[in-house]
Amino acid sequence: MKMTKIVRSTADIFYPFCLIFGFYVVAHGHLTPGGGFQGGAVIATGAALLIVARAYEDISQRIRKNALKLCESIGLFMFLAAGLSGLFLGHPFFANWLAQAGSIFGQPVAWGPNPGDLNTAGLLPLMNIAVGIEVLGGLSIILLYMISGVKEKE
Amino acid sequence: MILLAIHILILLGLIVSAGLAVYFKDLLSAAIALAAFSLLLSIEFYLLQAPDVAIAEAGIGAGLTTAIFIIAIRGTKRFEENE
Numbered sequence: 001m002k003m004t005k006i007v008r009s010t011a012d013i014f015y016p017f018c019l020i021f022g023f024y025v026v027a028h029g030h031l032t033p034g035g036g037f038q039g040g041a042v043i044a045t046g047a048a049l050l051i052v053a054r055a056y057e058d059i060s061q062r063i064r065k066n067a068l069k070l071c072e073s074i075g076l077f078m079f080l081a082a083g084l085s086g087l088f089l090g091h092p093f094f095a096n097w098l099a100q101a102g103s104i105f106g107q108p109v110a111w112g113p114n115p116g117d118l119n120t121a122g123l124l125p126l127m128n129i130a131v132g133i134e135v136l137g138g139l140s141i142i143l144l145y146m147i148s149g150v151k152e153k154e
Numbered sequence: 155m156i157l158l159a160i161h162i163l164i165l166l167g168l169i170v171s172a173g174l175a176v177y178f179k180d181l182l183s184a185a186i187a188l189a190a191f192s193l194l195l196s197i198e199f200y201l202l203q204a205p206d207v208a209i210a211e212a213g214i215g216a217g218l219t220t221a222i223f224i225i226a227i228r229g230t231k232r233f234e235e236n237e
Contacts, residue, residue: 033206
C-alpha cells in the first residue's frame with residue numbers, strides 16, 4: 001500500500017508544527033501541564049507522520065537509527081548525571097541544589113498568583129529535557145524498526 | 155448545564171466511534187475510528203480537569219498507536235476477509 005501525494009505533502013507540512021509543540025511542552029514542563037514524557041511523545045508523533053507517509057528506503061536517509069539510539073543514551077545519561085550531581089556536591093541523591101541558586105534556572109519563585117517564570121525550578125527543567133530526549137528517541141526507534149521490516153508490495 | 159450537554163455528546167461520540175471500529179471491514183477505517191475514539195477520550199480527560207493525562211492520551215493514543223496500526227496494515231492486507 002503506497003501513500004498518495006496528498007498524504008506525503010500533508011505530512012511534510014505538518015511535522016515541524018508537531019516538533020515545535022513537543023519542544024514547547026518539554027521546555028515548559030515545570031510550569032504548564034505536560035512534561036518530558038508527554039512532550040517526547042508529541043515529538044515522536046511528528047516523526048511518526050514522516051515515517052508513516054513514506055517507504056523505508058526514502059525515510060532512512062532523513063531519520064537515522066544511530067542518531068535515535070544516541071538520543072536514547074544521551075537522555076538516560078543526562079538524567080543519571082542530574083541525579084548524581086547532588087551526591088557529588090554533598091547533598092542527597094536527586095537533591096535540587098540548582099533551585100534559587102541564581103545561576104541557570106535559578107531565579108527565586110515570585111509570591112502569589114503569577115504567570116510563571118521559565119527561569120525557575122532548578123534541576124527539574126534539566127530532568128524534563130533529559131526525559132524528553134530519551135522518550136523521543138525510544139518511541140521513534142520503535143516505529144523505525146517496525147517499518148524497516150515491512151515488505152512493500154504494489 | 156452546557157458542560158453536562160458537552161459531556162453527554164462526547165460520551166455518545168465515544169460509544170459511536172468504538173462501535174464503528176468494530177463495524178468496519180476496511181482495517182484502515184477501523185484504525186482511524188480508534189484514533190477518533192482516543193481524541194474524544196482526551197477531550198473528556200481535559201473536561202474532567204486532567205490536562206496532563208489529556209496530552210499523554212492525545213500523543214500516545216491518537217498519534218503513535220494509529221501510526222503503529224497503519225504500519226502493521228501496510229505490512230499485511232487492508233481488507234478483512236469473510237469466513
